[in-house]
Structure formats: structure tokens, C-alpha cells
Amino acid sequence: MVHADATAGRQDRTPRTVGARSLAAMLPDPAQARPAYRHLAHAIGELILDGRLALHVRLPAERELATALGTSRTTVTALYDLLRENGYAHSRQGSGTWTALPRGRAAKGVSRLLRPEDPAIDLARAAAALPGEILSDTLAEIAPQAAGHAGTLGYHPYGLPELRAALADRFTARGLATTPEQILVTSGAQHGLSLVLSLLSRPGDRAMAENPSYPNALEALRRAGLRTVSVPVHDGTGWDIEIVESTLRRSVPRLAYLIPDFHNPTGCVMPPDDRSRVLRAAHGSGTWLIVDETLAELALDAAAPVPFAAHGTPETTAEVVTTGSMSKTHWAGLRIGWLRAPARLVTELAAQRVATDMGGSVVDQLLALSLLTRADDLLPAHLDRLRAGRAALADALRVHAPQWSWRTPPGGLSLWVDLGAPVSSALAERALAHGVRIEGGGYFGADPGLFENRLRIPFTLPPDTLTEAVQRLATAQADALAPAPPSLRSHWIA
Secondary structure (H helix, E strand, O other), X not given: OOOXXXXXXXXXXXXXXXXXXXXXXXXXXXXHOOOHHHXXXXXXHHHHHXXXXXXXXXXXXXXXXXXXXXXXXXXXXXXXXHHHHOOOEEEEOOOEEEEOOOOOOOOHHHHOOOOOOOOOEEOOOOXXXXXXXXHHHHHHHHXXXXXXXXXXXXXXXXXXXXXXXXXXXXXXXXXXXXXXXXXXXXXXXXXXXXXXXXXXXXXXXXXXXXXXXXXXXXXXXHHOXXXXXXXXXXXXXXXXXXXXXXXXXXXXXXXXXXXXXXXXXXXXXXXXXXXXXXXXXXXXXXXXXXXXXXXXXXXXXXXXXXXXXXXXXXXXXXXXXEEEEOHHHHHHHHOOEEEEOOHHHHHHHHHHHOOOOOOOOHHHHHHXXXXXXXXXXXXXXXXXXXXXXXXXXXXXXXXXXXXXXXXXXXXXXXXXXXXXXXXXXXXXXXXXHOOEEOOEHHHHXXXXXXXXXXXXXEOOOOHHHHHHHHHHHHHHHHHHOOOOOOOOOOOOOO
């Protein structure tokens, strides 16, 4: 059953202030570089561009931040002056200093999805291309169907009925009985997550998230004003379910975001018994579970897991929302995703949606429907390409970076590589000069300052390209051992 306040209108957000201690925890030690105020200003600019420090948030008073950082107020005054000069902050008479986006700069949430202007090998976006002949043949196939819709208005807030039915059938075939009324077609899984956050949460609510996790989902939680409580996921052991249960019991989060299938970025798969325990614990705490199954069908060494909600009872799965997408299994350019939820919640989400988006493209949904009905024929070839890429990436790492370590995931799209030292951000900066675009492991952290020893390296590119990319990373590695020069390059993650 939907919580009584799930449908309550979004309340106006009161002005938000970042605490001095919270901000200090995200910033480097002022004593590590001189002049300290420039070092700190660069770090705050990066946090703003990356979305880890939201826009239009009031910064701490100078004296408070100086105390939290263990530096002088003069340093913080110079820091704020430089932020204002560079457009990352502005002041209001009598109301403090507020974060801002400089003119001409795009937030990384936007820029990281744009086509790179440089010719670098792109290892920041874990998604595969769709073979051109499949796309052209499918477009030709759906042309008559699209023409048949031309005489209609084309608005489908719930999604094209035929596509909703096909998605419901696919859930049922995977082991979770589903009706079309439980399906909402969205513009990708991220769109579905944003709709759910908008309806089911309010600023200040707690949200449980894995650490590490998918950066764009973490950013969505932050932008919704939620207070995240993190639970660790280790690439060797996966989830500590006792910690998950304890967090649900003690923190009583409003919702929890999980990636149980070939977890992004660790590649772990949550065991069936643990899934049942999480469902029972979430039901006990009244927590909505948002289960991201975007990678669920990318099983490379074993059978694909059955849907998460199939491990519970009707009672324990009444507050579970499952999101999915064709971005990882077919092509991100389709922008077709979905969510499965109780039928009543789907109705409320559709009502929420029409305020900004009255429905997806009919042509895209017809294209997705055609590809989905042939998924059992198309997916094996896609998985074979991923296996070849994974093998080539692993071979190249053994040859060119033998000091790095990783665990081979049973599915998914990437390796979570341990560099053996906290140099991933520096390596990412240096790698671009060597023609490789990648992001440091810190972008996957729910909490600041973690995973500087990690890189997520996708194996979605052709084997020869992956081998060349690793050779370039190995060449850049020695440079990365020294601090990288300050940079405000655009960051890219998908």
C-alpha cells in the first residue's frame, strides 16, 4: 500500500545551508598546498560542477568554516572572494554567500553525457553501441506501425500499451508475475528514479544508498535534498546484510536505492537469501525499495538473476519499485526505460509525470518494442561482445598494469580496479593528456574521500581499443603518482 503522504504535493524547499563540518569533510587539507585559498577554491568549484555541492546553497559563515578547516579566517575570506570572482558564488546583503554556476559552464551532470570534443578513448561511459544494421532494419520494420499512429494525438503518459504489455510479459517470464497496469514506461531508468524521488520523498528525508554506487543516482538523491545513509558493498564479499538490516532498522530511511544485479561499479550479485532478508527488513522499517535492474540481463558467466521482488511475499514487496532500461542491453540512444510498481503507485507517478513530460516518443517506443520482442535473439550476440571485451581488458591489464588488481565480475559492463594507491583522480587527469577519458573512483562514493584507489573500467569498447586504452593508462600512471595540476575539465559518467 502507498504511504498516506506519498501523494502529498511537493513542499516549497526552504533555503538550504551546507554545514561547516560537512563542507570541510569534502575539502582537502589546507596545509597540503599553497596558497591554501586557491587550493580550496578549486576543490569547491569541482564540487559545484559535479553536483556534490548543490547550487543555490548557502555556504557556512567565514568564521565557522575557518574553525572546521583548522585555518585562518583570512584564508576563508580570500577563498570566498575567489569563488565570487570566478562565478562559483555570490553574496546577498545580510544573507551570506551562496553557491552558483559560472556563466558559460555546464554542470557535469549535463556535460558528462555530451559527446566529447576531444578524440580521447572514452572509458567514462559504460554503455555499448547498437550495430547499425540492426537499427536500420528495425526502423524500416516499424515504419508502417509508426504511420498508423500518425492520425492519433500520440500522448501516452503511461507508455505505449503494447510496450507496457511486452514489459509485463518479460517480468513474468523472468519469474515475477506482472500486469501491464504495474508498468510505467519512462525516458530511461534515471527518469524513473527521478519520478519516484519526486513523489515519495521530501527534502530532509533519509535515503539508504550503497557505497560505492552509480554516480548519477547518488546525484539525484542529493538534488532531491535527501540525507543519505550508506551501506558498504565490497567487490570481494558484496553486501554485509547485517549492516543493511541494522541501517534500515535504526535509520528508518524513507527509501533505499539498490543495484543488486552485477552492481555498478563492483559487479557483485546479491544472493537470493539476502534479497529476502532485505525485503523483510525494508518492510519492517516502512522503507520504499528502489531496485535498479538496468544490468540484470547482462549475465556473462551464469544465468541472469530473477527479479528482486520475486524473493518476497505480496506483503514484503508492496513497497518495491523496480527500474530498468534498454540503455545497457540495447542502446542508450533509445532513451527507453521503465519501472514496475504497485498499480496505484504507477497511476500516481503518471500524474506526477505529466507536469513536465506528457509521454515518450511513440516512434522510439515502437522501436523499443520491436527490439524487445527479439531480445532473446539479439542479446546473446551482445553478451558475446561483452565477454570478448572483458577478456581483452583483463589480458591488457595483466600485461601493462600487473600491479593493479581486480575481481572478474560474473556480468555487467565493467571492472572495479584497485590501483594499490590513492591516485585515481590524479591518474584520470593525466590520462586525458594521453588520450583516455576516465573518472576516478571517488565519483562513485556515497561519502566523500573514498575510493581514490579505484577506477571503473568498462569493457564495452572493441578489444583492440581496450588494449590501446590500457597501454595509455599505464603510460600515464607514473605521472599520476605526482599531484595533477588543477583542472576544470568536463567530467563524464554513464
